[in-house]
Each structure stands twice: as C-alpha cells, then as structure tokens.
Amino acid sequence: MNEKIRNIAIIAHVDHGKTTLVDQLLRQSGVFRANEQVQDRVMDSGDIERERGITILSKNTSVNYNGFRINIVDTPGHADFGGEVERILKMVDGVLLLVDAFEGCMPQTRFVLRKALELGKTPVVVINKVDRPGARPYEVVDEVLNLFIELGANDDQLDFPIVYASARDGVSGYEPDELTHSMQPIFDTIIKHVPAPMGDENEPLQVLISTIDYDDYVGRIGIGKIERGVAVRNRSVVVCCADHEEHREARLSRLYRFEGLKRVEAETVGVGDIVALAGIPGISIGETVCDPTAVEPLPFVHIDEPTVSMDFIVNTSPFAGREGKYVTSRNIRDRLFKEVETNVAMRVETTASTDAFKVSGRGELHLSILIETMRRQGYEFAVSRPKVIMKRDEQGHLLEPIEELTVDVPQEYMGTVMENLGTRRAVLTNMINENQGSVRLVFDVPARGLMGFRSELLTETRGNGIMSHIFKDYEPYTGEIAERTRGSLIASETGEANSYGLFNTQERGRLFCRPGDPIYEGQIVGECSRNEDITVNVCKKKHVTNMRASGSDEALRLTPPLEFSLEQCLEFIRDDELVEVTPKSIRMRKRFLTKDQRIKEFNRIQAQGKEYDE
Secondary structure, three states: OOOOEEEEEEEEOOOOOHHHHHHHHHHHOOOOOOOOOOOOOOOOOOHHHHHHOOOOOOEEEEEEEOOEEEEEEEOOOOHHHHHHHHHHHHHOOEEEEEEEOOOOOOHHHHHHHHHHHHOOOEEEEEEEOOOOOOOOHHHHHHHHHHHHHHOOOOHHHHOOOEEEEEOOOOEEEEEOOEEEOOOHHHHHHHHHHOOOOOOOOOOOOEEEEEEEEEEOOOEEEEEEEEEEOOEEOOOEEEEEEOOEEEEEEEEOOEEEEEEEOEEEEEOEEOOOOEEEEEOOOOOOOOOEEEOOOOOOOOOOOOOOOOOEEEEEEOOOOOOOOOOOOEOOHHHHHHHHHHHHHHOOOOEEEEOOOOOEEEEEEOOHHHHHHHHHHHHHOOEOEEEOOOEEOOEEOOOOOEEEEEEEEEEEEEHHHHHHHHHHHHHOOOEEEEEEEOOOOEEEEEEEEEHHHHOOHHHHHHHHOOOOOEEEEEEEEEEEOOOOOOOOOOOEEEEOOOEEOOHHHHHHHHHHEEEOOOOOOEEOOOEEEEEEOOOOOEEEOOOOOOOOOOOOOOOOOOOOOOOOOOOOOHHHHHHHOOOOEEEEEOOOOEEEEEOOOOHHHHHHHHHHHHHHHHHHHO
16 A cells, blocks of 8 residues: 555536646646646646537646645546546546535536445545535535435445535635635545555556557557556566456556656556556557566456447548548548547447448537547548437337436526427426526436437527436337428539528528538538428529619628537438538538439338338
8 A cells, every 4th residue: 555645536517617626736736837827727638628618538637745646637527428437437546526516416426426436436525616606515515415325325435524615716625614725625635535545566566557648659558557566667567358368468668657747757656656658559448457477457347338329421522522631431440440449438330331430429429529529630521410329128128318317497498498308208307496596407308309409408598508418227218209390401503602592592491601602412501491301502693684673783681691510510410411521611411412312212211111011
C-alpha cells in the first residue's frame, strides 16, 4: 500500500461544474505559475468539448498537496459517454460526487454513482454552486442520501463526508454559509476519507489498461493503475487478456506519470500510482500488463451494450470529393476501426455492401460526436437515420431500449410537453414541483420516442425546457410511434439556388437553403407544409424578356432559411434519406437522387408488401 497516493474520479451530471472544480484544484495546488495565463475549463482540451461545454473524453491530472499525490480523473457527465466512466472507475479508489445545489440529483448523477457504488468505491460528496440564486444545499444533501439508499449503498458508503463549494469562485467549506477562500476543505476531505490504493510493491508487476492515448513519436500509450509491483523502464513484460489465452511479450520502452496537465517521463513508477506505458504494440483497453513470472490477467469492467446504430456510407452525391480529403471506403473503414480501439462503448460492423459500415453507440450524441470529429479531420461520407437496437427474449418477444427521461419546464408548458411525450409512448412515473414555478417530470420512454424530441421541446417551451435521459432497461416493444408528419422539398435539378426559384418555392414549406448555395438533384432543400414529398426547382431563373409589368420587378422577399445542426439533421431525416457530411458542409438528401429511381424503389417495396400479405 502507498499511503501517500490518492486516486479519485470526479463524477457528476452535465454542467454541474466538474471541470471548473478541477481547474481550481490545479490552480490552488501550485500547478500553474502565479503569472501564467490559463484558459477556463483547461481540462476540456478538445475543440468540440470547448464549443459544447461538455466533457467527452476522460482526462488524467495530478496535484501535490501537503506531501500527498492526488491523481484526479475528470470524467464525462453524459450517459452517452458512459463507457468512458465505467472503465475509468477501475483506476480509482474513491469518487468525488459533485451535485448542483439548485438542480440536485439528475439522471446522469444516478448513472455514474450506481457504477461507482457497485465497484465499492468510497464517495465524497461536494455540493457545488451554493451561491447560486435559489440554491437549496440541505435539501440536496437529503436527495443525495435518498439516492444512495435507493442504489443499495452499504453502511460505509452511506456515511459519506460532505463539503460545500462554489468552484467558480474557488471557495469551499463544511457549512454552506461558512466558506473559506480556498479548496483546502476538499483536499483535506479527500486525503482523510479516500483510502490509499492497495497492493504490494514487492510482488510481480500487474497493470490493468483502462484507457488509451496516442503519441506521434512513441505510438499507442496504455494508461492504468499499477495494482501491484513496480513498473521499470526497459523491463520485459507479458500482455494478456481475461477474454482469451493469447499472450504476447513486449518491452516498456518508456514510462510516464502525470504531473499537473503533463506526462512526465519516469524510470520507475510504484504500486497504486497511475502510469502511462509506451512500447507495447497494439496495446488495448482491458488488457493486463504483467511480469513474465506471474502472468495473471485481471477482469475488466462490464461495458453496457450500445442502444443506437446508423450506417456510415461512402458519399455518392454529385458533389462527392470536392471538400473532403478522405473519401474512399478504405479511408472510412480504417478510421472507424481505429475508433473502436479506444472507444469501448462503440461497435463497428461490415455490411453486405463494401461501401457501408454499421456503427453502434450509446446514443445519438455518442454517434454525432464521432461524425463531427471525423468531418473536422477531413473525412467525407454520408450517414443514415439513427435506429434503436432491438432484442428478443427467450420466448421470442421483441424488446426495445427504454430511457428514463427527466424534463424540467416552467409549469405553463407542462401540459404541452406531456401531450407531446404521450404520442411518443412515454409513461409519466414522477412529478416534482420545484421552486420558482418550475416542475420536474420523469418519464419512461422508448429510445425511439426521443428521436427529434429535443428540438421540439425547445420550440414548445420557448427555450426554457431542459431534458436529460439515461438508459434504463430493455422492455417489451410498446408499439408504433408517429414519425415526422411533414414531407421534404426535393431539388429537381443541379445548379445554384437563386432568389426567383426560392421565392416560388417558399410558399410550399420552410426552406433550408439561401441564394447562391450549390444544389444537386435529390438534395433536400426544405420541409414541405404537407405530409408528402414534393419536387421543386430552386435553381429556376426568371426568363428575360423586354416586357415589364408594374410591380413585378420589385425586390423578392425571402423568408430566412432554417439552419440545422448535425443533430437536428439526424433527427429530421426519414429512412429513405441520408445526411451528407463533409469538412465544410452538412446537407440532407434522398438515398435515391433521381425521381425515376425513387419511383422504382417505391414500386419494389409495394410489390414486396403484396407478396408478404399473400
């Protein structure tokens, strides 16, 4: 046992202040120089993370406090990235549960806490944002205690220490109205209550790889906690896995430990510390690095299965290859299979077509982050509509994933939201009246029913609705759910959109493009006002004549077009439509671009249906 080390993961719901808290711990432990300029949320290093204000990938850091070394892991709060949370918990001995003093316990709080309690981790509770208007710290402590009891925490876990804080201001204390201008109470509580890592440094080496990093110079780097023994640079090791009996030999060419935000090379790293290992070709998550004299693989944490899948397809539009650097099926295949090496909650499968790959993940956000990352890396491809993954039980009954949905809305919008979710087969399980005229609604809803709901919620509540959801279980199929009730406006020819064509089209629905946009045949240029697809010509130009009518040549008034995000595009499209993704553009299109192709496909499906009926 190494008494001077503490390994802790920070877990919380989205936007409860995890990354801001880590910023303060780093600042107050002397990681940064007094005059050093440091950006806010320094741990959210990815562009997408900083833009969206969420943590996607877990990050390791380390601080020194009063002679103790505290390894901290900042974990994602979204359930879609739960695969990150589950494996990170294998590296730590305690969890710092951060809860907003106003919002209280949220679904993702429940999700990550349940995982931590099941693994026997020691909890420390921090009630954050106690200076927020409407904060109710003591009520939230009661909510946390009830949640611990509900999740089956043992007696030791129920006796959790509590610290109150405002991470933004860098203050904390043991009572919400008695805060000190430092993070010292949090540091002291971690050292006092989180146990030192177990393990004997005199035994043979054993390291469970929980995450993977990559360096252009040394290649793949495996990161994990040393369960026993000491890691020594240039020493021979054996890599093994609990799932199969294959072993392979390797040499630890480099060792790193974490100092602040940096990886620092080391000659030796002792038991209980978190170490980064280089020099092992093909090292993967879940593998165990052992001393050759004691090859004993450790069991890896069970990762929940994916619930949503979509097809990644080679781009076949007329504009294919104009903007992307990597456009071939080989490029896309290599990138997707590289992703699953580090993204343990994702699955990639080949299909009957060499130009399409089935990718499965934990939710729409999980998959859309991959799509956004790939397009920024220069990839060009098309994706299909997300579909939930169904299962069958032993009796052959169809099962579907059910999500627990929490919606916070002002009371005046409650009826509208409940009516909308009723059509999506949602069942109300709890209703809590909050302060300041807000109500919290908890539903069990099929994952299918959440497709497209987020944008509708924002529209119905004028931007005041907040939703979060978490996978609950597979339950019997609940029946058909009404899909999009409006059709698409489809371009009839390739060209450039102009004001005259758009003006004549806008009376048929809402447009997605503006004058000057390049358009191709089969592209979706708007949403039809009726429940049918209509072919329109937005590239049509006014015929030039020498005749002029009074008032006809006045400026054409165009309604501003709708601009969809990637997630909104994925929610909008139907089964016969695709989203074309390039480094510069996101377009929606029909699978079959010409009208003749679409009619042939429709007739083929109709014929199949008649044969089935007979």
